[in-house]
Amino acid sequence: MNDKLDNSKSQDQKDDFTLIRAFQRGEKASFDALVLRYKDRIFNLCLRFLGDYHEAEDTTQDVFLKTYNSLKRFRFESSFFTWLYRIAVNSCKNKVKSLEYRFRKTDARIGLSDEIFDGFQSEHREDGPGSPASDLESKEIMNLLQKAINSLPPDQRSVVILRDIQGLSYEEITDITGFKLGTLKSRLSRARGSLREKIGDIL
Amino acid sequence: MRQECPHIRQLLSEYIDCTLDSSEMSRVTEHLHVCGDCSRSHEALKSLIIRMGNIRPVEAPDDLLEKINDRIKGQSILDRLREALSFRRIGFPVELAAFAASAILLLFFFNFFPPEEKDIFLKPGNGKAELVMDRDSSPAQTAENQSSPVQSVDSPSSEGQTNPHRIEIKLALSLTTQDEAVPIPSQNASYGNSLIGSTPDDIYLWQTDNDKKTEKRVISPDEVNLKIDEIVLSVEGKESSRENDDVSGYPAHLTLEIPAVNYRRFITRLDGLGALQAPPPTLPEGSENGSVLIQMDLAPPQ
Numbered sequence: 001m002n003d004k005l006d007n008s009k010s011q012d013q014k015d016d017f018t019l020i021r022a023f024q025r026g027e028k029a030s031f032d033a034l035v036l037r038y039k040d041r042i043f044n045l046c047l048r049f050l051g052d053y054h055e056a057e058d059t060t061q062d063v064f065l066k067t068y069n070s071l072k073r074f075r076f077e078s079s080f081f082t083w084l085y086r087i088a089v090n091s092c093k094n095k096v097k098s099l100e101y102r103f104r105k106t107d108a109r110i111g112l113s114d115e116i117f118d119g120f121q122s123e124h125r126e127d128g129p130g131s132p133a134s135d136l137e138s139k140e141i142m143n144l145l146q147k148a149i150n151s152l153p154p155d156q157r158s159v160v161i162l163r164d165i166q167g168l169s170y171e172e173i174t175d176i177t178g179f180k181l182g183t184l185k186s187r188l189s190r191a192r193g194s195l196r197e198k199i200g201d202i203l
Numbered sequence: 204m205r206q207e208c209p210h211i212r213q214l215l216s217e218y219i220d221c222t223l224d225s226s227e228m229s230r231v232t233e234h235l236h237v238c239g240d241c242s243r244s245h246e247a248l249k250s251l252i253i254r255m256g257n258i259r260p261v262e263a264p265d266d267l268l269e270k271i272n273d274r275i276k277g278q279s280i281l282d283r284l285r286e287a288l289s290f291r292r293i294g295f296p297v298e299l300a301a302f303a304a305s306a307i308l309l310l311f312f313f314n315f316f317p318p319e320e321k322d323i324f325l326k327p328g329n330g331k332a333e334l335v336m337d338r339d340s341s342p343a344q345t346a347e348n349q350s351s352p353v354q355s356v357d358s359p360s361s362e363g364q365t366n367p368h369r370i371e372i373k374l375a376l377s378l379t380t381q382d383e384a385v386p387i388p389s390q391n392a393s394y395g396n397s398l399i400g401s402t403p404d405d406i407y408l409w410q411t412d413n414d415k416k417t418e419k420r421v422i423s424p425d426e427v428n429l430k431i432d433e434i435v436l437s438v439e440g441k442e443s444s445r446e447n448d449d450v451s452g453y454p455a456h457l458t459l460e461i462p463a464v465n466y467r468r469f470i471t472r473l474d475g476l477g478a479l480q481a482p483p484p485t486l487p488e489g490s491e492n493g494s495v496l497i498q499m500d501l502a503p504p505q
Contacts, residue, residue: 196244
């Protein structure tokens with residue numbers, strides 16, 4: 001199974017490189033293809049990191065704009081996927097840090113928009129998935145979970161999102177964040193512990 | 204709580220991810236079998252991780268690609284420049300860049316403006332800028348001419364006057380004289396004297412003795428500048444710049460503003476300096492109440 005996954009990732013990387021080489025030769029359409037391949041993953045990373053649909057949309061645009069401007073200098077020394085994710089994580093961190101963002105972001109705003117609740121699957125409910133009661137409960141849990149994620153320091157937030165929501169491997173996360181493996185493990189452990197303290201009883 | 208519980212709980216995150224070595228994995232497993240508290244912590248953590256893993260991805264907005272392409276098209280020149288310079292990438296502080304830009308501007312300022320204009324800019328005061336002439340480069344300002352005719356220039360903004368009429372004049376300097384002359388007061392003038400100079404209070408004539416043989420004499424740059432001072436003063440002019448020829452030291456360019464009513468007198472007085480290269484321009488009718496800005500090129504001596 002791992003071999004299949006590795007093969008799939010290897011193929012993805014080859015496809016990415018083919019598109020990047022085409023872009024570097026001047027084929028602008030290749031960039032569109034790269035956006036379409038990664039837009040959902042990057043958007044979801046931004047959405048969970050920032051906890052706001054519109055901020056996530058803006059930041060995703062920023063990420064791809066930076067990618068577009070830097071892609072000519074891409075040297076194929078790392079995978080495009082980790083390179084893109086690195087841009088995305090740094091963009092999200094900067095967004096959080098930015099004064100503008102701090103000024104505009106209020107607790108009221110963290111009262112999340114409906115789009116963000118859509119991601120939380122209702123399951124194991126006695127009244128069955130998809131029922132109005134379970135949907136309401138799922139949204140409430142999602143709301144609390146997102147608030148708990150928002151309360152984490154950016155470094156912990158990034159590792160927990162990359163690992164537990166996006167499902168990346170430790171190796172990929174160290175490539176993206178630049179953390180050493182030990183640092184990554186301890187930050188992930190602290191982040192999970194913190195989330196469990198905040199919402200563990202509800203789950 | 205058992206003694207090893209705190210340590211075991213620290214390992215739970217890695218235990219769930221199966222990233223502990225085999226001996227630690229076994230140790231945690233055994234502990235969870237016998238410790239209810241740690242077992243519940245383990246279940247809660249596992250449940251949280253499963254929950255997060257079950258968060259269904261939200262689709263990116265449909266028009267995301269379109270918006271990205273719009274922003275790419277709309278990228279300003281400044282953005283591209285910023286990206287090209289990549290200050291952050293090369294660790295070049297923006298403050299240093301701003302300082303460098305200021306220095307370049309200052310350098311440009313000091314190289315672009317002639318020395319007199321620099322002084323005007325640098326010595327503002329009460330709406331007036333004092334014109335400080337360098338005595339070395341302007342021999343006209345000698346000790347005997349402390350109340351030089353041209354000492355200050357009003358800042359344009361302080362008066363709100365209408366723009367003066369601009370006139371350009373080219374003049375070939377007369378640098379030699381054949382006569383040995385002696386100044387006499389005008390009241391003593393008689394036939395045979397020729398008018399070649401004046402002072403503000405009295406008119407003096409230069410007496411020549413045609414009976415004496417005189418030698419041709421070259422007029423010095425100081426004398427020429429003094430003559431210019433006198434002319435400017437006599438027409439109530441305000442001189443704003445005078446440039447001397449670097450090699451000969453004779454004045455080569457003069458800019459002054461005079462009342463339009465004194466324009467004729469000014470042209471007449473130029474006879475004492477040299478010969479006009481072209482008929483003097485006439486002022487348009489109705490401009491008598493204004494002023495005339497004269498830019499004069501003086502042909503340097505050969």
